[in-house]
Amino acid sequence: MRTGRTLSLPILLASWLLAGLSATARADDQALVTKGEYLARAGDCIACHTNPGGALFAGGLAMATPFGTIYSSNITPDPKTGIGSWTADDFYGVMHTGRFPDGGLIYPAMPFGSYTKVTREDSDAIFAYLRSVPPVHQPNRPHDLRFPFNNRQLILGWRTLFFQEGEYQPDPTKSAEWNRGAYLVEGLGHCAMCHSPINALGGSSESKAFEGGLIPMQNWYAPSLTSNKEAGLGEWSIEEIVDLLRNGVSHRGAVYGPMAEVTFNSLQYLNDADVRAMAIYLKSLGEGTPPGAEVSSVPVPESSLLLSFGQTVYQAHCASCHAADGRGMPPEYPPLAGNPSIQMESSVNPVRMVLNGGFPPGTTGNPIPYGMPPFAQTLSDDEVAAVVTYIRGAWGNRGSAVSARQANELRTAPLD
Amino acid sequence: MPLRTRDNLKRLDHPGRALRYPARWSGCVILLAVLMYFPAVVALAQPTEHAPDTMEARLRACEPCHGRQGEGTNNDYFPRLAGKPAGYLMNQLVAFRDGRRRYPPMNYLLEYQSHSYLQKIAEYFAALRPPPAQQTATDVGSAVLARGRSLVTDGDQARGVPACSGCHGPKLTGMEPGIPGLVGLHKSYISAQLGAFRYGTRTAAKPDCMQLVAASLTESDVTAVAAWLASLAIPADPSPVPKGTLQMPLGCGSEPN
Numbered sequence: 001m002r003t004g005r006t007l008s009l010p011i012l013l014a015s016w017l018l019a020g021l022s023a024t025a026r027a028d029d030q031a032l033v034t035k036g037e038y039l040a041r042a043g044d045c046i047a048c049h050t051n052p053g054g055a056l057f058a059g060g061l062a063m064a065t066p067f068g069t070i071y072s073s074n075i076t077p078d079p080k081t082g083i084g085s086w087t088a089d090d091f092y093g094v095m096h097t098g099r100f101p102d103g104g105l106i107y108p109a110m111p112f113g114s115y116t117k118v119t120r121e122d123s124d125a126i127f128a129y130l131r132s133v134p135p136v137h138q139p140n141r142p143h144d145l146r147f148p149f150n151n152r153q154l155i156l157g158w159r160t161l162f163f164q165e166g167e168y169q170p171d172p173t174k175s176a177e178w179n180r181g182a183y184l185v186e187g188l189g190h191c192a193m194c195h196s197p198i199n200a201l202g203g204s205s206e207s208k209a210f211e212g213g214l215i216p217m218q219n220w221y222a223p224s225l226t227s228n229k230e231a232g233l234g235e236w237s238i239e240e241i242v243d244l245l246r247n248g249v250s251h252r253g254a255v256y257g258p259m260a261e262v263t264f265n266s267l268q269y270l271n272d273a274d275v276r277a278m279a280i281y282l283k284s285l286g287e288g289t290p291p292g293a294e295v296s297s298v299p300v301p302e303s304s305l306l307l308s309f310g311q312t313v314y315q316a317h318c319a320s321c322h323a324a325d326g327r328g329m330p331p332e333y334p335p336l337a338g339n340p341s342i343q344m345e346s347s348v349n350p351v352r353m354v355l356n357g358g359f360p361p362g363t364t365g366n367p368i369p370y371g372m373p374p375f376a377q378t379l380s381d382d383e384v385a386a387v388v389t390y391i392r393g394a395w396g397n398r399g400s401a402v403s404a405r406q407a408n409e410l411r412t413a414p415l416d
Numbered sequence: 417m418p419l420r421t422r423d424n425l426k427r428l429d430h431p432g433r434a435l436r437y438p439a440r441w442s443g444c445v446i447l448l449a450v451l452m453y454f455p456a457v458v459a460l461a462q463p464t465e466h467a468p469d470t471m472e473a474r475l476r477a478c479e480p481c482h483g484r485q486g487e488g489t490n491n492d493y494f495p496r497l498a499g500k501p502a503g504y505l506m507n508q509l510v511a512f513r514d515g516r517r518r519y520p521p522m523n524y525l526l527e528y529q530s531h532s533y534l535q536k537i538a539e540y541f542a543a544l545r546p547p548p549a550q551q552t553a554t555d556v557g558s559a560v561l562a563r564g565r566s567l568v569t570d571g572d573q574a575r576g577v578p579a580c581s582g583c584h585g586p587k588l589t590g591m592e593p594g595i596p597g598l599v600g601l602h603k604s605y606i607s608a609q610l611g612a613f614r615y616g617t618r619t620a621a622k623p624d625c626m627q628l629v630a631a632s633l634t635e636s637d638v639t640a641v642a643a644w645l646a647s648l649a650i651p652a653d654p655s656p657v658p659k660g661t662l663q664m665p666l667g668c669g670s671e672p673n
Contacts (some may be wrong), residue, residue, distance in 0.1 A: 052513075052514050052515050052527075053514035053516065060457060103485055104473075164503070260527075321476065323465070329465050329466055329467045356524060357525065358477070359529060359531075362528060362530040363529035367530060368474060368475045368536060369474065371480050371525065372476070372477055373476055373478075374480060374481075374521055377480055378480065414522055415521060415523065415524035416521035416524065
């Protein structure tokens with residue numbers, strides 16, 4: 001008995017200790033996976049790596065580019081067709097250097113120019129999360145790129161011009177909150193993919209970071225985040241920016257077009273502190289630039305037939321929601337007076353909103369949004385041009401006039 | 417501010433209250449004068465109006481194509497929605513959102529909406545009973561209409577074509593939860609949908625009964641069926657019949673037994 005007891009006590013103790021240790025390890029793993037899931041939301045991985053209605057992260061989404069069609073890859077832990085055979089080092093290498101584990105070059109449709117700024121710790125968490133999702137056996141579809149873009153060696157040239165490897169370096173002169181916001185916006189958020197001008201080589205230049213640009217193939221204009229004449233948020237309150245990013249609507253305006261996807265799949269899941277940090281950083285980008293003082297090329301209302309015709313169209317079709325004075329009924333029906341989104345140099349977005357209408361995304365903060373009717377069926381090219389010219393010039397707005405030809409061209413802009 | 421004249425006149429009829437008004441009026445005049453001089457104050461002081469907290473106000477996006485109350489419009493290619501079973505409408509909304517039913521303007525509008533919002537939208541339109549939109553006059557001959565009527569009510573037994581009314585109800589107002597009414601639709605819309613089923617560009621949950629039915633129709637059958645259905649007036653009660661009312665001649669994935 002005695003011997004038995006003395007023998008069994010250490011064994012019991014050891015097994016208790018081991019059980020305790022493995023329980024702690026499991027809890028740690030779970031915490032890492034949860035953190036990774038959150039960061040994968042911040043990186044909006046789902047937007048490209050999941051086909052609508054298809055299996056989570058199994059890829060296969062067709063993305064039209066000026067160079068041909070690129071298909072996103074399977075990032076589930078399936079060992080044959082996904083990333084099941086990768087290590088955390090491999091994954092960090094892909095995020096950080098834009099090269100596959102075998103050294104192969106990745107097309108910059110994958111925003112590794114932004115993801116390179118992600119820390120090793122965050123990369124490991126995302127990898128742990130991706131290891132935890134159900135593996136899906138779905139071979140990657142080869143890209144369908146035209147000559148010469150089907151030659152991956154060309155990516156080397158692109159990388160020399162546009163890719164700068166390196167994790168985010170905090171700016172010690174700024175607050176921790178600002179730095180957190182900058183890390184998210186420049187890194188995982190990969191906002192520069194749309195909000196920096198895309199040049200003919202498909203790259204976005206660092207010196208023009210966040211200066212806005214027309215998104216190729218989609219025909220939506222991603223406004224500058226640095227100019228208060230566009231989406232510059234320098235004059236917005238932090239609360240208004242937070243509302244816009246996370247809920248999709250605010251008292252100043254709503255998200256639409258490709259940005260609706262970002263709020264829907266990514267930003268609505270971020271916590272208060274992170275959205276606030278992004279708002280602080282974004283506001284700082286727009287601060288110090290002059291508010292819209294551009295001289296309008298729109299003639300004075302009395303002399304302009306287009307404007308008076310536009311006003312008639314506006315009264316008949318728009319005023320019941322956006323109000324005769326353009327103040328709208330925010331946040332449900334956004335204001336048009338003073339809304340920078342409709343006064344930008346590019347008139348693509350307001351024309352498309354009139355033609356296509358749209359709903360802001362359904363989010364936790366705004367689950368049953370108010371939609372705007374598409375007017376493509378109802379209004380002629382002349383009427384669209386007139387009403388967009390009117391809202392760009394009325395109530396102190398300072399946007400230039402729009403022609404019927406511009407309106408007509410955007411009727412065939414892709415809707416998906 | 418009591419500026420609505422009719423109300424004020426009424427109140428002035430009450431002698432007890434009349435005395436207070438001159439003072440109020442002068443107050444208003446001063447306030448108005450102040451506001452006129454400081455338009456910026458108006459903008460800040462007056463909270464902007466809120467949109468009505470209703471589904472109608474939310475779903476104005478649907479209006480140009482489907483009518484204010486889902487009654488349909490005179491456009492040939494857009495269907496009436498009001499009164500169709502909520503289950504059917506929900507299936508279509510989800511299929512449009514997920515891209516299984518392709519029509520880019522619809523796919524685009526619904527892309528980022530939640531399941532629960534789509535359910536609300538389906539229930540909203542299913543419950544509406546607007547007066548019917550004006551019907552367009554038929555442009556086919558009586559022989560074609562007669563052929564359409566025969567196919568709709570009896571089918572074509574010899575060729576294995578089931579009657580529309582076998583599933584869509586004797587009054588063709590549909591059956592809960594998944595079978596739509598066929599009245600109040602335009603001829604072009606009906607023939608376009610039958611064509612889409614036939615060529616597999618519109619699909620439903622398997623077994624996809626409509627694909628089988630549409631595949632068994634000839635082009636002249638489609639013309640006749642569409643013309644006859646479009647010529648029918650919407651009955652006074654366009655409600656679909658309850659679930660299980662009809663013994664369906666073939667299995668449909670969208671209408672679970």
